[in-house]
Amino acid sequence: MPLVPIRERLKEKVEDHFGCEYELFVEFTGLMSWCKGASIGWHSDDNRDYLKQRDFAAVCYLNSYGMDFDGGLFHFQDGEPSTVAPLAGDVIIYTADNRNIHSVSEVSEGERITLTLWFSRDASHDEDAKLLASLSDCSLTSPTHSIASCLPVLASNNMYWFPPEEASRFQSGFDICSARLHVLGFDISTTDEECLSASDSACNFLTLLKESLYLACGGELLTCQFLNILHVLQVVQFYHWKGLQLEPAELKEPSINIIPLSESRRNKIRCLKALLLKDVQLAETLLGQTTGKSSQRSFDRRAFCAVVSEWEAYTFRLLKEMVMSLPCWRAHQSLFTAVNLD
Ligand SMILES: O=C(O)CCC(=O)C(=O)O
Numbered sequence: 001m002p003l004v005p006i007r008e009r010l011k012e013k014v015e016d017h018f019g020c021e022y023e024l025f026v027e028f029t030g031l032m033s034w035c036k037g038a039s040i041g042w043h044s045d046d047n048r049d050y051l052k053q054r055d056f057a058a059v060c061y062l063n064s065y066g067m068d069f070d071g072g073l074f075h076f077q078d079g080e081p082s083t084v085a086p087l088a089g090d091v092i093i094y095t096a097d098n099r100n101i102h103s104v105s106e107v108s109e110g111e112r113i114t115l116t117l118w119f120s121r122d123a124s125h126d127e128d129a130k131l132l133a134s135l136s137d138c139s140l141t142s143p144t145h146s147i148a149s150c151l152p153v154l155a156s157n158n159m160y161w162f163p164p165e166e167a168s169r170f171q172s173g174f175d176i177c178s179a180r181l182h183v184l185g186f187d188i189s190t191t192d193e194e195c196l197s198a199s200d201s202a203c204n205f206l207t208l209l210k211e212s213l214y215l216a217c218g219g220e221l222l223t224c225q226f227l228n229i230l231h232v233l234q235v236v237q238f239y240h241w242k243g244l245q246l247e248p249a250e251l252k253e254p255s256i257n258i259i260p261l262s263e264s265r266r267n268k269i270r271c272l273k274a275l276l277l278k279d280v281q282l283a284e285t286l287l288g289q290t291t292g293k294s295s296q297r298s299f300d301r302r303a304f305c306a307v308v309s310e311w312e313a314y315t316f317r318l319l320k321e322m323v324m325s326l327p328c329w330r331a332h333q334s335l336f337t338a339v340n341l342d
């Protein structure tokens with residue numbers, strides 16, 4: 001929901017700047033993380049048959065070169081400016097065709113975060129229509145309850161196409177949600193006893209991430225269930241951001257129990273982690289820079305419980321807004337700022 005007004009503004013700017021006579025459609029919205037080592041060589045954004053619908057791009061920088069990361073400079077092959085050093089809040093817009101060949105140099109330190117949108121003139125590639133169809137699918141019965149039970153949704157893990165020569169690099173990649181949890185000092189454990197054996201070939205470990213999960217920390221298991229790995233990560237990152245700044249008065253009796261990990265669960269967690277992270281050291285090198293130190297802090301159960309309820313309250317507000325906007329969105333077949341709950 002916080003992205004809806006930003007998408008709207010970016011779309012208007014692109015339409016204005018390029019003097020579009022017809023309304024554009026958002027083809028894809030991506031909240032992107034460029035970890036240490038990430039880069040992209042010279043390319044245009046419509047350089048594959050399946051990307052030809054892309055007419056314009058807008059990249060909004062969410063953090064800054066020289067402060068949050070090093071490297072990660074944007075370059076245009078021709079024309080001015082030839083180099084853009086990302087600064088939080090700045091946006092670059094360009095046509096997606098070969099008039100704007102560009103590249104991003106390797107991120108050498110930290111994590112570079114962007115919000116990237118592509119726009120199309122072709123209504124059949126409208127992202128909003130697709131989002132609305134999936135929201136409508138889960139809201140047919142009781143909207144608030146059923147949308148709550150299917151959000152957050154994990155992105156598809158076959159969004160990217162890798163050329164054959166890069167495929168082996170992709171094979172050595174790790175699950176970024178699990179890796180982020182690892183550097184923050186947390187592990188996941190499945191709630192399904194049948195599926196506890198992650199190495200069991202009948203049980204695809206990647207599908208486990210879409211199902212309900214427990215969280216483990218420092219040899220202990222937290223007895224609350226999360227919807228999927230993205231939900232776990234949202235709460236854990238919120239805890240690291242806010243939890244340790246809470247005043248004693250903000251802490252109540254903890255509602256989540258902690259039990260020691262059994263030897264067998266400990267082994268299963270280890271197994272699953274090996275499958276998801278593959279190379280723990282590589283994951284730590286790539287992500288540790290920004291978050292590693294926080295895993296040294298000890299776990300504060302009361303702060304964690306307070307943060308879990310705060311996060312629930314926050315997501316419930318967003319959910320309410322979404323459910324109230326849904327009839328308007330459906331009528332217009334697009335997402336826009338429809339209601340204001342203040
Ligand atoms: O993040 C940037 O500065 C540009 C990203 C880009 O070129 C792309 O995603 O195609």
Ligand SMILES: [Fe+2]
Pocket residue numbers: 043044045102
């Ligand atoms: Fe690009």
